[in-house]
Amino acid sequence: VAGVSRASRQAFDARIERALGDEALQKVIAEGQDYMQALIAPARAQPDWPLALDEIARVRAETLAHLDRYVEQFASNVERLGGQVFFAADAAEARRHVVALAQGRGVRLIVKSKSMVTEEIGLNVALEGAGVEVVETDLGEFIVQLAHERPFHIVAPAIHKSLEQIRALFSTAAGRDVGGDPQAMTRYARGVLREKFFAADMGISGANFGVAATGSVVLVTNEGNGRMVTTLPRTHVVVMGVERLVPSFADLEAILEVLPRAGVGLRATAYVTAISGPRRAGEADGPQELHVVIVDNGRSAILGSKYEQVLSCIRCGACLDICPVYRKIGGHAYDAVYTGPIGAVLSPLLDGLACHAELPFASSLCGACSEVCSARIPLAELIRELREDSVEEGLASPAWGVGFEGFAAVAARPRLWSALELAALPLLRLASAGGALLRGRGPLGAWTRGREFPRPERRSFRAWWGRASAPADGPTSRERGGG
Amino acid sequence: MITCLGDALFARVGVAAVEVLRKLGVAVDFPGQQTCCGQPAYNAGYAAAARDTARAFLQAFAASEHVVSVSGSCAAMVREEFPRLFAGRPEEAAAVALAARTFEFSQFLMDVLGVQELPVVRHATATLHHSCHTRRLLGVVAQPERLLGMVAGLHYVPLPHSELCCGFGGAFAVKMARISTAMVDEKVDRILDTGAGLVIGLDMSCLMNIEGRLRRRGHHLEVRHLAEVLAAGWQG
Numbered sequence: 088v089a090g091v092s093r094a095s096r097q098a099f100d101a102r103i104e105r106a107l108g109d110e111a112l113q114k115v116i117a118e119g120q121d122y123m124q125a126l127i128a129p130a131r132a133q134p135d136w137p138l139a140l141d142e143i144a145r146v147r148a149e150t151l152a153h154l155d156r157y158v159e160q161f162a163s164n165v166e167r168l169g170g171q172v173f174f175a176a177d178a179a180e181a182r183r184h185v186v187a188l189a190q191g192r193g194v195r196l197i198v199k200s201k202s203m204v205t206e207e208i209g210l211n212v213a214l215e216g217a218g219v220e221v222v223e224t225d226l227g228e229f230i231v232q233l234a235h236e237r238p239f240h241i242v243a244p245a246i247h248k249s250l251e252q253i254r255a256l257f258s259t260a261a262g263r264d265v266g267g268d269p270q271a272m273t274r275y276a277r278g279v280l281r282e283k284f285f286a287a288d289m290g291i292s293g294a295n296f297g298v299a300a301t302g303s304v305v306l307v308t309n310e311g312n313g314r315m316v317t318t319l320p321r322t323h324v325v326v327m328g329v330e331r332l333v334p335s336f337a338d339l340e341a342i343l344e345v346l347p348r349a350g351v352g353l354r355a356t357a358y359v360t361a362i363s364g365p366r367r368a369g370e371a372d373g374p375q376e377l378h379v380v381i382v383d384n385g386r387s388a389i390l391g392s393k394y395e396q397v398l399s400c401i402r403c404g405a406c407l408d409i410c411p412v413y414r415k416i417g418g419h420a421y422d423a424v425y426t427g428p429i430g431a432v433l434s435p436l437l438d439g440l441a442c443h444a445e446l447p448f449a450s451s452l453c454g455a456c457s458e459v460c461s462a463r464i465p466l467a468e469l470i471r472e473l474r475e476d477s478v479e480e481g482l483a484s485p486a487w488g489v490g491f492e493g494f495a496a497v498a499a500r501p502r503l504w505s506a507l508e509l510a511a512l513p514l515l516r517l518a519s520a521g522g523a524l525l526r527g528r529g530p531l532g533a534w535t536r537g538r539e540f541p542r543p544e545r546r547s548f549r550a551w552w553g554r555a556s557a558p559a560d561g562p563t564s565r566e567r568g569g570g
Numbered sequence: 571m572i573t574c575l576g577d578a579l580f581a582r583v584g585v586a587a588v589e590v591l592r593k594l595g596v597a598v599d600f601p602g603q604q605t606c607c608g609q610p611a612y613n614a615g616y617a618a619a620a621r622d623t624a625r626a627f628l629q630a631f632a633a634s635e636h637v638v639s640v641s642g643s644c645a646a647m648v649r650e651e652f653p654r655l656f657a658g659r660p661e662e663a664a665a666v667a668l669a670a671r672t673f674e675f676s677q678f679l680m681d682v683l684g685v686q687e688l689p690v691v692r693h694a695t696a697t698l699h700h701s702c703h704t705r706r707l708l709g710v711v712a713q714p715e716r717l718l719g720m721v722a723g724l725h726y727v728p729l730p731h732s733e734l735c736c737g738f739g740g741a742f743a744v745k746m747a748r749i750s751t752a753m754v755d756e757k758v759d760r761i762l763d764t765g766a767g768l769v770i771g772l773d774m775s776c777l778m779n780i781e782g783r784l785r786r787r788g789h790h791l792e793v794r795h796l797a798e799v800l801a802a803g804w805q806g
Binding site: 100103104107117409411412414415416447448449450451452453454455457458471473474475476477478483487488491492494495496497498499500501504505508511512515533534536537538539540541543544546547548549550551552 | 572574576577578579580581582584585600602603604605606608610611612613614615616617618619620622623625626630702703706707733734735737738739740741742743744745746747748749750751752753754756778779781782783785786
């Protein structure tokens, strides 16, 4: 087990080095975050912003508290409207079902709108394995698909790509130089996608939310591709996580107010689409068949646990846009579908802690994510809880355990503490006087590789206090302790 | 509350805090049984070890009327996490009570003592690092800024991107040293942008991280806890 975890730590470190060493990437992530913060700052300063977040948290908590009821209500309403519902217990079941739907209809080309849950279940690979061409039609996803990469960010999948990189990807695909003008590049993508929309036999979308009271699937999009995917092909398949419901349309109000601002910095998105069943008799457009695949894949195990609140997530990406760790390591270092603070919690819960053993520890617990979360999920607290689980499951390094147990044993014995402190201070002074010599070595190596270690003062505070009857003898605030 | 780090490495900060509190008419005691609040173990996922440490801490401060901490994150540990750590245990009532009477240094000066003015002079251009736990867990943001506003001669320049973590994060600074160093590098860049000659903070752990990186990069800015600035510039 130790060997496995060492290998995974090495792989994690290598991904971090790759991100930190990529100057262009560093710039792009920081600029992206700063841009989002500037856009969202006015909204956050509004007095009713916290109230909207409270309302979202309330709606999501209510949904999760009675999820069984809302799922049943949603499913029966989808069926009443003429749709078909399939419950997938795990990723494999969901994949098999969608592949069977495609094969049963002789589908050769599928257009997709952006969906994280289809990334989660590895749907594209399964469909391609069955000989079906799958085209991502969200511009960011289209770019990421051409690059054979995972989304870098849950809302902005290609945020890490420079214009030049996108130009190269498009030019390779086109077999000609598409030019460096962003409008020309977009025109190229639009041209390719337009043909795919008309030729596709099946459209696959995610769902921002399902409305239990009506059986409607609500999509919040900006590019218009979502509407093409869900109306042009004969068959529309919705893939959604089982938790992504709201009780009623009224419950969407706060979410639709916050999601565009928190997600892309806009007051509203270009499109909010509510799909209620397939095309009905006499209607001019819409798919002939609507299938809704409701995916559990580990979610019901989270329900009722100490992590339940993570299921309140509305996938706005606000935590990624403020996280100082994501700012440095970016999305791909997480090696997970869900990245950033929400990914650091959700990915280990969905895939197993052992698969993402480093993620809960790759946080300074600064709390920025908890502060901005649109659904008021205490993300930093959940990250800390995952650390407790790592320790309990024996996934954390044994050396740290010994260290903390030892520290606790001493800390609970003040006299022993004082004695050890008395003995350790001269050694620490000596070590820090050694300065450059010890740089990057010894027990403080990880610290001193990048930072000086402070030179302790001659005496501890405790010792000074003991002599405080003669305070002139002790250190004063004007005396410098550091070297 | 001097904190384990303050006791072992930064005695001067505790001494300064004692001086300031005494000058403000507070009777200061240092219960000798105090060691650590348990935060390092708690944040690293070792709840049982943290609880052992925190239990000793509860006993050490059982008789104290107010507990003043020279570290925002240690104060936050007691105020926010102790009640959670001891929920449903015999120590719960004591933990909740101690949480209510524990304060970060600037929070105590402003919110408990109601300090309006200070006879403090310091001629410097200074910036302030709002530590994350001080800001987000304690909600202490205005207090240190208002105290700095009372210091004659001090030109205060707010730190841009002050909401960004310095990268300390306890064991994180060592366990994820590369990420931590990249984070503190950006913090150092922002500090240098201000042109300040003095960096002030409320938590020696963050300041140790920031100062350590500043020094490694060859910068000689002065790095001080707020208590040191107040004690050193106190007139009379």
